[in-house]
Amino acid sequence: MIGLTHFLIVGVIVFSLGVFCVLTRRNAVGILLGLELMLNAANLNLLAFARFGGGAADGNVFVVAVIFLALAAVLVGLAIVLSVHRSFGTVDVRAAETLRG
Amino acid sequence: MGVAEPSLACLVGLPLLGALGIGLGGSRLQRRIGASGLGAIASAPIAVATALTVRALAQLMANAPDARILDVRVGTWLAVGDLQVDATLVFDPLSALMALLVTGIGALVCVYSAGSMRDEPGLWRYFALLNLFIGAMLLLVLAGDLLVLFVAWEGVAFCSYALIGFWYRDAANANAGAKAFIVNRVGDVGLLLGISLLFWAMHAAGKPTTDIGELARHSDVLAGATLFGWSVPALATLLLFVGAAAKSAQFPLHVWLPDAMAGPTPASALIHAATMVTAGVYLIARLDFLFVLAPSTQALIAWVGAVTAFLAATAAACQDDIKKALSYSTVSQLGLMMLALGVAAPSAALFHLTTHGVIKAALFLGAGSILHAMRNDRDLRHMGGLRRWLPWTHGAFVVAAAALAGIPPFSGFFSKDEILWRALAADAGGPLLWFVALLTSALTSFYAFRLVILAFHGDNRSEAHVREGLHESPRAMLVPLSVLAALAVSLGFLGLPDVFGGTDRLGTWLSPTFAALVPETAAPTSVAARYLLAVTTAAVAFGGLTLAHAMYISHRVSSDAIARIAGGVPLRWIQAGYGFDALYRAVFHRGVRQLARASAALDRGGIDAGVRALGASVRGIASATAAFDRLAIDRTIDRSGGAVLRIGGWIRALQTGSIHVYLYIAVIAVAAAIVLHLIGPR
Numbered sequence: 001m002i003g004l005t006h007f008l009i010v011g012v013i014v015f016s017l018g019v020f021c022v023l024t025r026r027n028a029v030g031i032l033l034g035l036e037l038m039l040n041a042a043n044l045n046l047l048a049f050a051r052f053g054g055g056a057a058d059g060n061v062f063v064v065a066v067i068f069l070a071l072a073a074v075l076v077g078l079a080i081v082l083s084v085h086r087s088f089g090t091v092d093v094r095a096a097e098t099l100r101g
Numbered sequence: 102m103g104v105a106e107p108s109l110a111c112l113v114g115l116p117l118l119g120a121l122g123i124g125l126g127g128s129r130l131q132r133r134i135g136a137s138g139l140g141a142i143a144s145a146p147i148a149v150a151t152a153l154t155v156r157a158l159a160q161l162m163a164n165a166p167d168a169r170i171l172d173v174r175v176g177t178w179l180a181v182g183d184l185q186v187d188a189t190l191v192f193d194p195l196s197a198l199m200a201l202l203v204t205g206i207g208a209l210v211c212v213y214s215a216g217s218m219r220d221e222p223g224l225w226r227y228f229a230l231l232n233l234f235i236g237a238m239l240l241l242v243l244a245g246d247l248l249v250l251f252v253a254w255e256g257v258a259f260c261s262y263a264l265i266g267f268w269y270r271d272a273a274n275a276n277a278g279a280k281a282f283i284v285n286r287v288g289d290v291g292l293l294l295g296i297s298l299l300f301w302a303m304h305a306a307g308k309p310t311t312d313i314g315e316l317a318r319h320s321d322v323l324a325g326a327t328l329f330g331w332s333v334p335a336l337a338t339l340l341l342f343v344g345a346a347a348k349s350a351q352f353p354l355h356v357w358l359p360d361a362m363a364g365p366t367p368a369s370a371l372i373h374a375a376t377m378v379t380a381g382v383y384l385i386a387r388l389d390f391l392f393v394l395a396p397s398t399q400a401l402i403a404w405v406g407a408v409t410a411f412l413a414a415t416a417a418a419c420q421d422d423i424k425k426a427l428s429y430s431t432v433s434q435l436g437l438m439m440l441a442l443g444v445a446a447p448s449a450a451l452f453h454l455t456t457h458g459v460i461k462a463a464l465f466l467g468a469g470s471i472l473h474a475m476r477n478d479r480d481l482r483h484m485g486g487l488r489r490w491l492p493w494t495h496g497a498f499v500v501a502a503a504a505l506a507g508i509p510p511f512s513g514f515f516s517k518d519e520i521l522w523r524a525l526a527a528d529a530g531g532p533l534l535w536f537v538a539l540l541t542s543a544l545t546s547f548y549a550f551r552l553v554i555l556a557f558h559g560d561n562r563s564e565a566h567v568r569e570g571l572h573e574s575p576r577a578m579l580v581p582l583s584v585l586a587a588l589a590v591s592l593g594f595l596g597l598p599d600v601f602g603g604t605d606r607l608g609t610w611l612s613p614t615f616a617a618l619v620p621e622t623a624a625p626t627s628v629a630a631r632y633l634l635a636v637t638t639a640a641v642a643f644g645g646l647t648l649a650h651a652m653y654i655s656h657r658v659s660s661d662a663i664a665r666i667a668g669g670v671p672l673r674w675i676q677a678g679y680g681f682d683a684l685y686r687a688v689f690h691r692g693v694r695q696l697a698r699a700s701a702a703l704d705r706g707g708i709d710a711g712v713r714a715l716g717a718s719v720r721g722i723a724s725a726t727a728a729f730d731r732l733a734i735d736r737t738i739d740r741s742g743g744a745v746l747r748i749g750g751w752i753r754a755l756q757t758g759s760i761h762v763y764l765y766i767a768v769i770a771v772a773a774a775i776v777l778h779l780i781g782p783r
Contacts, residue, residue, distance in 0.1 A: 024761075028760075093759075100758030
């Protein structure tokens with residue numbers, strides 16, 4: 001029926017979509033969304049292996065940790081985006097290229 | 102060694118003290134008490150010295166002939182290493198003669214000066230120098246040690262310099278004084294070298310001394326000493342003769358004496374006629390014991406003397422300046438004295454020294470009297486017929502001139518005749534020497550009477566205003582003049598030789614000084630020959646008189662005839678003294694200047710150039726170093742700095758500031774890490 005492989009494939013698809021978002025979006029929030037996608041794809045993987053890979057609940061616990069970490073990362077990220085917006089008047093990452101050589 | 106006589110120290114010291122006193126207080130004194138008073142005070146030391154001399158002379162005469170020495174040791178002057186010089190004064194017959202001459206003529210000159218220089222503002226200076234001179238001259242003739250004599254030698258040279266250049270504001274006078282001193286200095290080199298040589302010889306023999314008595318006693322030691330193969334007596338006497346020749350104005354060191362006439366005439370009478378110039382003759386006579394050991398030097402002395410005598414006499418005959426004529430005459434007569442010394446007849450030389458001293462002093466004082474009347478115009482061509490206005494002066498002058506000419510029975514005849522006789526009998530070319538001396542005597546007579554005639558006889562050639570002022574001199578001047586003239590007449594008795602009925606008192610008097618050491622060459626005594634010679638001498642004297650008369654009174658002989666006899670030699674050149682001054686100017690003055698210029702050029706071109714080159718090279722090194730610094734070092738640093746900047750630039754380029762780029766790099770790096778991990782470590 002729906003086995004491990006299906007979860008893993010969905011996970012890969014979501015991860016690649018997340019990578020694509022991170023690499024190509026102009027909007028800073030969009031990059032953060034991509035980051036979330038990658039993290040959640042990793043969560044899917046973990047949950048998949050936790051459900052189908054034996055009885056151990058290690059995976060579930062790890063997922064909770066990952067969710068908290070993603071939360072922290074997004075918090076800090078959004079704070080930076082807000083600061084950038086205040087300085088440059090926009091969230092387009094191409095506007096914040098002033099720190100360069 | 103002789104009898105001690107402390108008053109000798111006073112004899113020398115009083116004039117010196119007088120000089121000091123007058124020198125310090127004289128100007129005030131002169132303003133206070135005037136010229137006559139000053140003259141009296143200035144003459145006092147000399148008068149006392151004269152009295153002391155006479156007293157000492159009497160003492161000597163009272164002793165037996167071989168015990169006639171008085172001496173006094175005033176103290177040790179120098180004590181250096183092996184040399185000990187005592188300031189000893191020795192009064193023996195020779196010094197007695199010289200001292201009497203110095204003090205006697207000195208006193209007369211003092212009296213005369215008070216009269217002739219009455220209006221001179223610097224009179225106190227003059228008297229101080231005169232006293233100093235007499236003191237120094239007395240020290241010279243009484244010196245018992247050669248080094249003390251040398252000090253006195255320099256002392257009289259200084260006084261001569263100061264008195265010649267007395268009117269120093271005129272540069273010509275000052276230069277004449279300097280000339281006298283410098284030429285004397287040249288001689289002093291020889292004198293000092295001679296003294297040193299004698300000391301060295303004595304020292305080598307174990308008796309280091311310069312005392313004259315000691316040297317005389319050890320003359321045998323000196324006789325045998327040699328220096329690099331040269332005989333010490335020959336060398337030493339040669340050097341000493343150089344000194345004597347400068348002081349006694351022999352050729353070629355005579356050039357200072359004609360110029361010395363720039364000084365006051367009484368000073369010339371004392372210094373350049375009777376005393377200082379005779380110091381050279383005195384030196385040779387005093388060291389007679391040494392000179393007899395060197396016959397070659399004696400021959401040289403005789404010939405130098407003869408040549409000097411003759412050439413100076415020719416020059417004297419051509420002078421228009423009365424004082425210059427007398428000075429050349431002095432040179433000539435000194436030459437005759439040297440001739441006498443050269444033929445080993447020192448007493449004849451000293452006889453002539455005495456008579457000439459008196460005669461020449463009289464002539465100079467007479468000339469001074471003439472100048473006093475002529476307002477100091479010395480040119481004979483402006484004189485003439487002066488006997489009308491100056492009868493006394495004329496009388497004295499004629500007498501003295503006759504004595505100089507050698508007219509018998511005046512003193513000059515006897516002394517000159519003695520010299521001629523000794524010259525004839527000499528070894529080294531005697532007859533030739535005699536002939537030269539005879540010619541000189543003829544010339545002497547000629548120029549002596551020429552002076553008399555041109556000055557006193559004939560028509561007066563002065564300008565009207567001068568003629569109006571002609572007057573006889575005051576008594577202060579005439580008395581000394583007359584005294585000297587009288588002596589010039591009578592002094593012949595002193596040396597009257599046996600053949601003429603005299604006893605040669607002077608020769609006998611002096612013989613202890615000479616005979617005790619070496620017996621004087623006895624002249625051959627053929628009476629007939631002696632008389633014949635005397636007649637010749639007298640004839641020559643009268644011949645000169647005749648020629649002068651013919652030329653200047655009866656005008657039968659003209660100067661053209663003389664010029665023809667002289668063989669075409671220009672009389673102007675003879676008058677200028679045979680061009681010695683021009684020669685010395687060319688060699689020494691120009692030579693020294695050229696040497697100075699060459700040295701300066703060497704200094705500029707060589708040394709300065711070297712220093713500048715050194716500076717330039719240092720500057721070159723500095724700029725090279727700077728260039729190196731600039732090109733090499735700076736460039737290296739600049740380049741390395743630039744390289745760092747460039748690399749930094751490249752690395753900086755990585756910092757694009759673009760988030761997308763950073764994310765791409767992060768993803769690719771993670772992917773690469775995963776791949777590498779999967780491939781796995783082997």
